[in-house]
């Protein structure tokens with residue numbers, strides 16, 4: 001059974017979690033946030049589109065190597081492109097609004 005094998009492997013390597021991939025954006029309900037260090041261009045890409053562009057099994061370091069800025073032509077291979085899962089979406093998914101975030105920096109969290 002392929003399913004059993006996958007589960008066994010997952011439990012064996014539980015300590016070494018696989019690196020996050022573009023496909024994880026779908027699971028986490030987050031967009032891909034990608035930006036250029038040279039011209040400051042920043043873009044949010046919907047998860048299905050990001051998978052279409054970069055592939056579901058592409059990790060962030062791999063993605064950065066192939067990414068290129070459409071505005072100034074800076075290349076990720078030169079270290080000019082950054083990419084991550086959208087932090088905004090992470091907070092949104094956890095029910096934290098921008099207002100709540102601002103309040104959080106001023107006063108410590110209750111509980």
Ligand SMILES: [Zn+2]
Pocket residue numbers: 036037038039040041069070071072073074
């Ligand atoms: Zn650029």
